[in-house]
Amino acid sequence: MVSALGARSTALEALRGTDLTGKVAIVTGGNSGIGVETVRALAHAGAKVLLTSRSVQAGQKVAEEIAQSGVQGTVEVHQLDLADQASVHVFTNSVKASKTRLDILILNAGVMMCPKSTTKDGFEMQLGTNVHGHLALVQDLLPTLQAQAHPVRIVVVSSRAHTFPKRWFGGGIELSDLHWQHRPYNSWGAYGQSKLGNVLMAKELARRYAGTNIKAFSLHPGSIQTGLQKHSPFASFYSLLPKRITGSKTVAEGAATSIYAAVSPDLEQHSGAYLSNCAIETPSAAAEDAALAVKFYDQVSAEIKAGKPLPALA
DSSP, rough: OOOOOTTTTOHHHHHHTOTTTEEEEETTTSHHHHHHHHHHHHHHHTTTEEEEOOHHHHHHHHHHHHHHTTTTSSSEEEETTTOHHHHHHHHHHHHHHHHHHOOEEHHHHOOOOSOOEEEEEEBBOOOOOOOOIIIHHHHHHHHHHOSSSOOEEEEEEOGGGOOOOOOHHOSOGGGGTOOOOOOOHHHHHHHHHHHHHHHHHHHHHHHHTTTTSSEEEEEEOOBBGGGGGGOHHHHHHHHHHHHHHHHOOHHHHHTHHHHHHHGGGGTTTTTTOOOEETOOOOOOGGGOOHHHHHHHHHHHHHHEEEEEOOOOOO
């Protein structure tokens, strides 16, 4: 009997013998943190993985290490800066030109609680990277995904930070000021807004493409100490505490839910679900707000098209 997956399952365990030979996956931010383990697991199962990284050199180092470990699949490195819409379009154009099939998109890359700054297109850095960059990538590739006869899964790595309350953290979606141009900047709130945006993005993609070959999921990977926390004032203290207190995961455990979302047949009828610990979990009330999901998706889409922040849509 196969044991149930849970909080301590690893990415390789989440595969459960899945054979991905002949399939192609994109993993953004595959050069660090749980991205590395996500790429490793997919390649282990035989997939061709397009690893994206801001630094090709960093990505190549990971690809070489994974290749030397004897995986069945292959890893191909591509430069991608999600904080630059031009870079997103260069990447997606190269993918479309290659006429490669696409089976899995794991939108893993992100920034966390960074000081106030903007992307090259003027979007608040956390929202612009975590949401605008990823949605632009998906929208560029949607015609290709829809034209394929086989199933496609879009997996969006969010966080439990999507539940940050507005009262304490400045969390939630502020449609009238997505980019913190008219309110005091709060790095925690901006991160929470971007992660809530990730959940809403996945839910709206699932709604818009219901009944097609495209399914979308979002997830909380768990608490993992990686370079993502470099801007957190509590990172050093947190890293000293034992795992039994913090509940933190290893990187291999942190990547498990991404792999589960990408391959599990149990999710076939649950497009739009939010996942945690390799299982469906109920997200915050705001993340379940269908009207908010539509407004947010439309607002971000309009800004992507304009290439700049815009006043809130009516």
